[in-house]
Amino acid sequence: MKYWKQLILFLLIILLGGCQVDNEDQTKKPSEMNPDELPGVRAFEDEFTRQFLQSTEETRPGYYPFLSGTGKYEMDFPKDGAVGEQGYALKDKDYEGIFIGVDAGEIHSAIRLNYYSTDGKGREDLKLDMINDRVNQELEYDKFTSENSTLYLSYFETEMYYGYAGFLQNETENGGIEIIYQSECVASKEKCETIKAESIDVMREQIVSIQFITKSSERE
């Protein structure tokens, strides 16, 4: 009797093991793949950045699915971006500080994302004040409400950069993300005038793609 059970178990293990191997091949994370199989873009060339990317399939042209280290939010990650390893901070699921450099040819950008798990609703004004302190400007923010979150966003320029400062408040549970996205155009003055408007749209789309993963939508 016992031997039978063990044998069945053994067979099951072999079968399941076999299945797993097959599945793994299909859903292999980019970080587990052979570097030769990866798209030849900056995001995948950087080993540290690769860990955050969930697939080599684009979410939209030029963007790959990014999952934050806390697992609390996701976004489209630009193919020309890379996450700074030395400046990356992660404290369990409580806090995450991330710095992304984007080298899109004539547009150079830096994106700063700070996630705070304890940010509750109702103190957004205070948070926006603190973002203003960080960018050293007195910005007014537009408010965009979606089902799960509220985005506060403001366009701003400095001597060197143009970009957006924003705050994304999770509306279903505690959690907030400070967003500062700055770009500079390194092309000629005339060319910059035309490509700048386009890049501002790119920035907005990038920010809008940041979505909280709430408990109900959490994937296994």
Place this chain on the structure above:
Amino acid sequence: MNENLISTNEMRLRLVDLEYKGLNEEDFKRSIKQIYIEEYGTQMNANIVIFQSSTFSKIPDIKDSGYDGTAVHFYSEKEGINELYVISQGTQDMKDWEYNIKAMFAGLDYAQARATNLFTVEVKNRIKTKSELSVIGLSHSLAHNNNTTAHLLHDTFDKVYSVNGAQTNYYQLYYADTDFAEELNKRFTIPTYDQNAIYNLDPTQLQAFATDYYADKADNIHQIISLDDPLYAVSGARGFFTLGEVEYIDTNPDYPGLREIMDDIPDYVVQDFQGLAIQYTLASKEGGVNAAIYDILGADMNLFSEIDGRWSMAKSYFTKQSEWDTMIRNLNDNIPALVSNIQTITSNADVIFGRFQEAGYITGKQKQLLVTEITKIENELLGIQKTIESNVGIRDMGDFYAQLGGDVGSILKIIRHMDAIQESLETLNQEEFLEILHRIAESHSIQEILESISAGNKSYIGTDMVLTASKGKKEIKVNMSAALRMYQKGTGVLQEKEFEIEKFSKAIEMEIMDAYKDERRKVIQKINDMEGNPRLYHNLLAKHGLYPTFTKRITSIRVHEVLYPLEQADLDQELHRLRETVEKARLQIENYRNAIESLFEEDERIGKQFDLIRGL
């Protein structure tokens, strides 16, 4: 914008120290008042309100952020006092501390600075005074980094005072303050997209740039640093820059301090050393050497202790296979990093421990022992690494029996290595080494700073104030804090006792005298009633037989009463004796007070302090 109330270093230091004592609001207030009387010899003429971050239960942004601090508001309209002191403790528990100290050394995260500002703004919003409020940040250790970073970014404070603080970090500010980052990018022509570029710049230049950039705000930062503080020793590490006016104090004149030693040792070595030291100290504090091994290597020493040979190993392997598997996997994951950490230290052992020896922290013999044991640990770790590597090879072959045999054999090998490591760690855990560590750590404390501050006849033991009196050639030291505490508690207890005696005497009056009078009154009343209305007591004849033909009547009642006075209820003597004991005790306390006062005849403030402390 002046802080008038808490104006001396001693007062600030003692206030910061209070934060660590975990007092409730009432005790916190009383302690502030006592310290104020000790330091200034007068009573504080301001109302005190305490705000503790832990009580902000409805605001997760503060309560759950890991920030721990207390804000003390002093207010007096009449005296023109309106001052808020925010004492940051930085972190709540050991786990936070470990993360925060690592993050801070790496210059990563400014979440704690943000929480400091959130807390302060929230408290400010709750204070409804009309006059201008001065906000002062007080801190020790890690919290200096939090308070100062908040100050630089958010103008949280008008002034920042710190002791033995962890310094601000320009990497941290590069991520938090985009204005600073922009200026820095311009100055050093850093490409905006290069996410790691700042780490390739010369630390000395970055330090100079950051110090210059924040120079204006530095005017309002004041620090006291012990030259023997181990945190000061590692503050030369890359990333840190010191802002503000700094008063350096040699708090342990027996030793030169560790700063020079650390400055001689390369950055990456210090970093590895730090990492190991922090991890080991934290884990072993909680559960000894075994816990430290588990924390660092992920190996459960309890699992080893039941093994005494190949057979019991095989048995344990079958019954606890998942535990063994986890352990092998943990070792496989953790050992390479640890080996590289340790190798940095062993290959620099002569520099590190040699300088410690020169500075007198350790003897030549101790140095030899340290080097030997750490080298041993390195060799044992390498042994484990090799065993696991060969084991992984066997597993990959896919042969179940080979895998099993391979594991049991290699686990036995690993056990031998682990035993040796444990032995070495036990050697290093000897009292003499712990004592050295303790001596070094002491220099980080507020107490040691206070103890080295002495002016005139005033000095400190711990955070207690001590006055020295000269009688002839003799010097007599009096712990004033303790004396005042005793006087206050003593008079308090006596007052309470007196109150109880009075209550007792009143109770006697009420319970015995009044009851007697009451009873007597009732008896007399009844007599009067019977004598006045004899007919009403007709039924009393019933016991003599009451027939319809019975014609006897009561026409009059006369009572011949004899009411004795209350006897044996006189407790005056007992009360007197009780009152005497209070008097005696009071005399003793007053004698004690007089003795202290007479030691300091010239100083009228002493007598006043005793008077004031009674009122608290």
